[in-house]
Amino acid sequence: MAKIANKQVICDVLMREAEKDKDIVALCSDSRGSASFSKFAETYPEQFVETGIAEQNLVSISAGLAKCGKKPYAASPACFLSTRSYEQCKVDVAYSNTNVKLIGISGGVSYGALGMSHHSAQDIAAMSAIPNMRVYLPSDRFQTEKLTEALLKDEKPAYIRVGRNAVEDVYEEGKIPFEMDKATVVREGTDIAIIACGEMVKPALDAAELLDEKGVSASVIDMYCLKPLDKETIIRVSSNVKAVVTVEEHAPFGGLGSMVSQVTGEHCPVKVINLSLPDEPVISGTSKEVFDYYGLNAQGIVKKVMELI
The missing domain is CATH 3.40.50.920 (Rossmann fold)
Structure with a gap:
């Protein structure tokens, strides 16, 4: 049974689609390695933005790009994305209803040894409380692929939380009963x-x-x-x-x-x-x-x- 991190699947889908769609932009806050976006940055440097350790700027820049017709996918550790940039997620992305997909990487207790400062045990509650913000937690690589493909087809804000480590399969290849927004x-x-x-x-x-x-x-x-x-x-x-x-x-x-x-x-x-x-x-x-x-x-x-x- 293959074990692949869901964050890697997101990057794989974005790389595949970015070759055809030059409006797709990936953004990171000094987290391209953690987000598995290094290959994307190397392959499509003109479709990649590195903000450094500045989560608020990451979200605001993504919102600005969306208003210019781009399709930004902003990846940052979930513990910081859902707290340090909460106001920007609320105002710049959700209130403005911009086409920004926020990817909370290393969610939950993925950074287990680093303690509470790096855990994101509040992000479902926080993000769900924002009007216009959708919240998704895919379970395995197959569902993550289907979800990422579906999100590429709409223009609404979303927060996707994925873990740090490779996960076991829940579904079988070719047998993924996926329906958007349906459990x-x-x-x-x-x-x-x-x-x-x-x-x-x-x-x-x-x-x-x-x-x-x-x-x-x-x-x-x-x-x-x-x-x-x-x-x-x-x-x-x-x-x-x-x-x-x-x-x-x-x-x-x-x-x-x-x-x-x-x-x-x-x-x-x-x-x-x-x-x-x-x-x-x-x-x-x-x-x-x-x-x-x-x-x-x-x-x-x-x-x-x-x-x-």
Whole structure:
């Protein structure tokens, strides 16, 4: 099974399309290596902008380019893009409704060993709160490719969060059931619904397979589109199970768990348990070490489900 970082897939798609479309521009804030944009910069130097460590300028310049008819893709560490340049994301991009695609790289706890200053456990909540800003967390290389291709076809703002490391496949090549702004039901179940996003989808799928061995039937929903949120799918799957478990690499407030609870509370009351990072500075370590410590892995999900039923 191939393991490729989602950020690399974004660059690959942009490089392929930039050869045909000279309006595509990639921008970085001294992060071309981290963003996997080095090859893009070398191949298309006239379609690349390096702002240096200046995230606010990165976003404002992107907005200006969009107003001139360009198609900017601005990549910067999610921890800084969603905080230091928040006002520019809100005003220059979203309020002005410019065609800027913001790519939050090394999202969640990808920079695990560097601590809270480099973690982005608030970005789903922050970006989702901005009118006109869409928020996406693709789960694997195949979905990332489909999403990037779809975003190239529209002219609306968006924030895409991807991790730092290579991730395992969730889908099979040639069998990617992708629909823009529609959650993917990876598998159907009758007892429990596990709704996950980003890198948490693969552990959710692994957990569902382990639960099968225990006689528990679990649905797995890949909610890659946090905003707009696919309420219809949430209502459908939640109406037919005993409980819902949400799994996210995010703080417990304002993320996937909060969104799902809001929808189920209004339309189909059911018990919702949110597995997330804690409301505290998380431990230092690799992503896997952090996930294992807080139960954001297949075994942790199984344990929580078995406590529910």
